[in-house]
Amino acid sequence: MTRDGLAVMLGEQTTACGPARDALIAGGAFIVWDGLVPADRVAHTYRTRLRITQKGGQSTLALGATVDLLFQAGEEPLRIGRIDAADLSWTFMLFLDATATAVLGCTGVARGGPPAEPATDLK
Template identity: 75%
Template sequence: MIRDDLTDMLGEQTTACGPARDALITGGTFIVWDGLVPANELAGIYRGRLRSTQKRGQPTLALSATVDLLSQAAEKPIRIGRIDTADASWTFMLFLNAAATAVLACTGVARTKSSAEPGFDAE
């Protein structure tokens, strides 16, 4: 996958997609992994991450919306990707269709407590 294709796929699926797109445009790194995981397995994993980030007060973007979207996708096979901002302050997890031709959901998490921007679980 090339950067421009991924940038074009990041629309308005969740509120984290815009900041993830900005991270790509401004030189962030990215990867889309081979292999597929059922969406409901990912929903369970990210539901746990939602609880743990809330307990720690760690800023996130669209994590609860992403959990909802993954839950709705049931057993659909999902491909996972990741974008890190150039300054490494945010990580965005991407959930794509099996063919990696569409982003289904995107969430972001601040890597340090000092980087509270762009927001806390903005939906």
């Protein structure tokens, strides 16, 4: 899979696809893993991630819409990909068809910066 080929596949499947494409074009790292996983299994995992990110107040893009798309795909085998923005501010997860010729859905999660230094008690 080439960077340009993946960029072309990132259309308007979800609202995260445009920012993912922008991150890819701007030099973000990407990978599409070998192996297939049933969409409904991934849907359950990402539904849990949706609850966790909502509970923790973490910023996401199209996570709920992507979970819906994954459930709609049922047992369809998928390949999973990832794009990390060059500045490491966002990570995008991609869900492609079994032949990796079409993106079915995409979600983004804001990555936290390095942990803050602990506050010091000045007396």
